[in-house]
Amino acid sequence: MTFFGIPAQAWVGQILIGLINGSFYAMLSIGLAVIFGLLNIANFAHGVFYMMGAFGAWMLANYLGLGYWESLVLAPLAVGIVGSLIERAFLSRIYHLDHTYSMLLTFAITLMIESLYRNAYGTSGMPFDTPALLQGGTRIGGIFMPNYRLWVVGASLVACLVTWVFIERTRLGSYLRAATENASMTRALGINVPRLLTIAYGCGVGLAALSGVMAVPIYGANPAMGSDLLIVVFAVVVIGGMGSIFGSIVTGFVVGLLEGITKVLWPEASATVVFVLMTIVLLAKPAGLFGESR
């Protein structure tokens, strides 16, 4: 069976890859959106926390003999704590300054951490085994789907949904939304906003690390893996609307799918299609598809 002269198997394969990439885009951009919405900084260090999550899983497996499932909890937690310390030590001192300073600072943090990992582990990447429970594949409609990749799509959707529910439906989430809108007023109501910023940054980078752990059995752990992904993730956040959680989730998956479909129809354009979409959105709706002007 073919569509537009292209076999159905190629379509399904690329759409699945698109969905998997979309899962990572969504999870990374949701963290970026939370951080931008609340801290008002463009976190260029986000990619490096994704990489640290992947390496965290690799280290836990190789140094402590822990498995994938333990890493899924421990690595994001450890990276989240590192992120919170970085926020307290560095970022909290420059909130009152122009955006440029936070961009430069987070970029410098990226370069330093990435260099440390490159120095310690090289650039070729570290392999990580797929957990035994998720090895093999499932045949759906005559097409073979690796179990692990199906898990990544499902788990990412759940993680995004949990984050959204947390922000929209919990008391702490209402603090976050209030502080995003008017930090001074939120503080005047007795809420410790600086502590909230530290927690939000820690949770945001923890989500990036969770994506890294989920990515490591597919891509391995490589010091440059975060930087490679970050530019696309920033485009996703801009398209969805800076600071919009819902926009990040939807746009993450849509961009992943769009890349997958473009790979089938016009492979040469697949790497640039996201930036074409970003340009169109910025021209038509500068605040992004789901964002509001600040």
Add this chain to the structure above:
Amino acid sequence: MVDTANKQPILEVDQLVAGYGEDEVLHGVSLTVNAGELVTLVGRNGAGKSTIMRSIMGILPRRRGSVRIGGKETISLPPEKIAHLGVGYVPEERGIFSTLSVAENLSLPVKVGDNPMSMDAVFELFPNLRERLGSPGTKLSGGEQQMLSIARVLRAGARFILLDEPTEGLAPVIVQQIGQTIARLKQAGYTILLVEQNMHFAATVSDRFFVIEDGHVIEQVGRIDTPEAVAGLERYLGI
């Protein structure tokens, strides 16, 4: 002559200097508010009344002098710590969060006093809010937003309330309702520092007035109850 003897001061401001960026707006403000009193700051637009409120609340980072609340020095405390001394701030722009519903706005503040007002008591005071619980905060009318802003600090349990121009831009019937609410709060023992341009409104509820001009207190006036006295204060507003 203003009689403030034998009253416990809740707020003692001494030589307060504050401003925005490089601009100094307050040049040494000193005033006191005693427990259970309702004190009003009057003055022209730009005189520094709202800046005094923001400085007391700690929202302005650049301030010096002394601000004691309940005997505790707060000049170097952040706003959340000041709120926990039982202070509630109702800003001029009301500070309603548009992304939060009325119910979320009401449940947002953390407990800052011993006796937070119950939801039932809030709805008794502001019946309109009960019907608007699910609405986004900014879909409310100006009067309802003002009620929500006051209700929010009462829910937190604040006993000392900073009310910045609560009647601004409201219809006369709503102004009357807000006036009744403020009178009830005063009767219930709340201490209130009010900023108000509507002198007829302020005269009905205030125990004392501080006249602010160019970032200074230029006069202190006791309770006023004659049209002549109201007219006298209105002169300071340029009316």
